Amino acid sequence: GAGVSQSPSNKVTEKGKDVELRCDPISGHTALYWYRQSLGQGLEFLIYFQGNSAPDKSGLPSDRFSAERTGGSVSTLTIQRTQQEDSAVYLCASSFDGFEAFFGQGTRLTVV
Amino acid sequence: KQEVTQIPAALSVPEGENLVLNCSFTDSAIYNLQWFRQDPGKGLTSLLLIQSSQREQTSGRLNASLDKSSGRSTLYIAASQPGDSATYLCAVNNQAGTALIFGKGTTLSVSS
Numbered sequence A: 001g002a003g004v005s006q007s008p009s010n011k012v013t014e015k016g017k018d019v020e021l022r023c024d025p026i027s028g029h030t031a032l033y034w035y036r037q038s039l040g041q042g043l044e045f046l047i048y049f050q051g052n053s054a055p056d057k058s059g060l061p062s063d064r065f066s067a068e069r070t071g072g073s074v075s076t077l078t079i080q081r082t083q084q085e086d087s088a089v090y091l092c093a094s095s096f097d098g099f100e101a102f103f104g105q106g107t108r109l110t111v112v
Numbered sequence B: 001k002q003e004v005t006q007i008p009a010a011l012s013v014p015e016g017e018n019l020v021l022n023c024s025f026t027d028s029a030i031y032n033l034q035w036f037r038q039d040p041g042k043g044l045t046s047l048l049l050i051q052s053s054q055r056e057q058t059s060g061r062l063n064a065s066l067d068k069s070s071g072r073s074t075l076y077i078a079a080s081q082p083g084d085s086a087t088y089l090c091a092v093n094n095q096a097g098t099a100l101i102f103g104k105g106t107t108l109s110v111s112s
Helices: none
Strands: A005-007 A010-013 A019-024 A031-037 A043-050 A053-056 A065-069 A075-079 A088-095 A107-111 B004-007 B010-014 B019-025 B032-038 B044-051 B056-059 B062-067 B072-077 B086-093 B106-111
Touching: A005 A088, A010 A019, A019 A088, A019 A107, A031 A075, A043 A065, A043 A075, A075 A088, B004 B086, B010 B019, B019 B032, B019 B086, B019 B106, B032 B062, B032 B072, B044 B056, B044 B062, B044 B072, B072 B086
Parallel strands: A010 A107, B010 B106
Antiparallel strands: A005 A019, A019 A075, A031 A043, A031 A088, A043 A053, A065 A075, A088 A107, B004 B019, B019 B072, B032 B044, B032 B086, B056 B062, B062 B072, B086 B106
16 A cells, blocks of 8 residues: 555543554565554554564563564554553554654554 | 653744754664654654665755764754644664664744
């Protein structure tokens, strides 16, 4: 596609429910990144994919968070048993072999 | 551990002024440095990418410089306009295919 696409753009969920966030990277981009941005905070790195493998998962805040990437393209970030502190904007970016990174518009997650 | 600092945190200028945003990083062994712009409630827009072997990059009214040895980059905005009002983020990565590490940003307000 023309840019990085994320869906949904907004998600409101009840505490304790599971949510899935989707990222469609730019076609041909080998690297894919997930970040989280809490209100008024900087960008917090979550996980990085190179192809389908995730060499760096160091930013995942707990075992409730997981992510996968299939076919070297679409990625899904799953948050299980959501908590209120998970409320944030989740941003996805892609790049070709570590060069210029392009971001999607983000998914705003609200846990009530 | 790489840390990125941006000064000032906020800046207000009248339209037409030239201005400089600063970014510093603690580990000079970077692979590349990227400047982004973020509008409220939006994702990040890539402005300029500087590879570690480069000293500067220019795009329109924007010029970014890189001094690896001192761990600094500056973003120069010429003839500022109200449409330049946004948060400007600096990010570095230390190796190809690793996470971008972000500063907390400089929020710029340009008044007409």
